[in-house]
Amino acid sequence: MKFERPSKIQGETLPMILTPPYRNLIAQAHNGSGKTTCFTLGMLSRVDPTSQSPQALCICPTRELAIQNVNVMEKMGKYANISIAYTADPRWTERASRRDKIVDQVVIGTPGKVLGWMREKQLNCAGMKILVFDEADQMMDTDGHRVDSLKIMKHLKTSTKQMPQVLLFSATFSERVKDFSTKVVPNANQIFLPAHELSLDVIKQYRVNVTSTDAKEVLLKEKIFPLCDKIGQTIIFVRTREGCKRLMRAMNAAGYKCTAIEGGMDHADRDRVVKEFRDGLTKILISTDVLSRGLDVSTVTLVINYDMPVEHSNPRQPNFETYLHRIGRSGRFGKKGAAFNLLLGADEKAVLDSIADHFDHPVPEVKFEDDDAFEKVLEEAGLMSKED
Template sequence: MALNGGTPTRWADEEDEETSPQQHQQPPADDDDDGPPPGFETTRPAASAGGADAAAEALAGVKVSEEPPVDDPDLSIRAETLVDDSPGEVKTVAADGASFYTSAKTFEELGLSQELLQGLYTEMKFERPSRIQAQTLPMILLPPFRSLIAQAHNGSGKTTCFTLGMLGRVDPQLQAPQALCVCPTRELVVQNQMVLERMGKFTGITCTSTAAADYATSRRTRINDQVVIGTHGKLRDWMQKRVLDVRNIRILVFDEADEMLKQDAFADDTVRMIKQLRQATPNIQILLFSATFNERVKRFAQKIVPDANQVFIPKEELSLDVIKQYRVLCPQGSDKVKVLKDMIFPLCEKLGQTIIFVRTRETARSLHAVMETEGHKCTSIEGGMDKQARDKVVREFREGTTKILISTDVLSRGFDVTQVTLVINFDVPVERDLRTPAFETYLHRIGRSGRFGRKGAAFNLVTGESERRVVDEIQAYFKHDIPEVPYDDEDKFVEVLRKAGLTEG
């Protein structure tokens, strides 16, 4: 592969329109093998992570004194951090150890265009930055436009951070791709494009995506849109075919970044894409956003983007308290279906919308079939379906035409439908070995409910010893109680749902 970095490739002859006064160092090309598997475990800690654990703990109690509009628990900042005496401000020392950032109390402080501010206020109806936005937007939008690894809770406004980041950094006069956003699923691509186009409504900035039909057929068309959003397979294809010209890309975003850096095929593509873009633009700004970064992925991210500012949340504060979580012990597998039929479906009209997560595509199909034959109306989605069918199912669910959606983990991350109040884990989330709990997946799944501080509940349907242990381990990991609800007691179900705030009476 030409990408293998034995020699530090720097195309100094390439035009460099970067306004940043600070030339970033080329990341030390230390045995920079492709992909995570070999060099992964032996990674040295990133510079800024040295002693950061202690620092993070010391700072766990730091609060921004002014209440943000979104109820977002404490963030700890994994770069060196100090707190200014003046109220309402958090000053964060940047990864270079010299400059610092002050959290933004208003959107006005961020040097945004009038058109962009108008989009925020009139189209998005935002008033002030949420907590994660206040902290990260200055890092993203103000010189020297450093890279950023940021963790924030589900439903706390991450999308706004990177969407605004992209819009804010695009030069509206330059008709060429300048911002690139990579997502793990088609559904997220569509969703992010919708958000970006709303927010940028008055800016004239154009956006296309791999889910948009225009480019899907005509391969030779060159993309002129300033923002490009896509899944990585198709993006790589576009880059190879030179449909997508990367020479002007100044900001590269990975949504659900920990997923994109996992040791699957994703990671390889992600690392390659970063290397390729760095060759074109050495000081490209890279943003890695997710609600979850386990320790391994975190270290890998720090290696891939070593000069990044970093914002992380302690594990204990990750589990969202607003989402009430329960376990339902079902003696037989068939009792899970009974719970759906007897408890969930009859109540669904009062519940808002429900997503039922299953482990395999086959279960999604068969469970859907079973419910339909019994006269229970619902839809299902899995990655094996054709694109039009997927789009249709999602569209109907967003419109509220359908109330109950059966899904594989294709929708476990990022999918944002405000009306979802209930999540059912028909199968508890497990890793590939089918025994290890998939902690991150669990958090993302239940995070489909309780968006932006609204009510939410999650039921884990449990059959057998192995599933019970998985729930126990999830409970212990997040230090969050997952009490039992009897599978055949309708009154208890109603009571629990009422307590979770989902029904009135």
């Protein structure tokens, strides 16, 4: 997999994970810094391939992230002679398979489906040695999957002679979630980063003020999309499912080939859209926050916040963690990236101002009226050269 040396988070956490007595770990590190490798190696190290029983469990907030983690596990465990059961696998949706016992050593999936396997006694957790929560802040948040995560931990505690080693990994932890996590995962090694270290300096961030929703579309079509062929792949984040579909229709009608993904799509369509994007068949992907976390496509160099990330309960309250995860889809593992924030009205401007203050990272403006400015800032970000 072309590893030459460990990243900072890998160098710090792998000795903690792999060394007996296998203490719990809560770890925070930048997007694209190699966290998945840490817990994948941790899981592989604890599995006995001669035992046909579940021994390692990884819980993910979305179907797409679960599939991605399966792919990483298959690559890293290619010669380990282990098998994987995962909740997005079509074989587990077939009627006959719903009664089959899981004998794979590694289990990866979303919390609701995994709990279903536990309730139906398909998943015997007696031999479980390690439990991983990927995107752990979302898994432990009251607005996320906290209830299901706690049920899974309770089930493992009652099913095993000794509670498995628990690993929590994420790029972000709010103070509230951090406090909760340290209580429910006791005696854990902890690695947390202050907010000002999370601003991802490798990703150049810009703001563009617009006067209308139509102006946002004009900006994409006339100033940004013509540059996209020169800079790799692009993800555009919108707030709602309907907004996602509407923007895709508008861009395709204008002659720009875009695909879109949102949580209301059926699983087959979601899988197809992500695969096409990974394979490079599409260059521009429009998405809700269903892909704001975890998606690792190394050729993504530009992120556009068409709508700013805000709390669902209060559209004037910025969601700092989601902003960081969104822009972190670019600049993976130290590569260069850029993010444009499209701002309409005082509320969206105030949201970005709060985000900039929170991370102590100013976000300069690119003038909408300046036809050369967008190419210039992408050159400054290292995404294209003047020769392009």
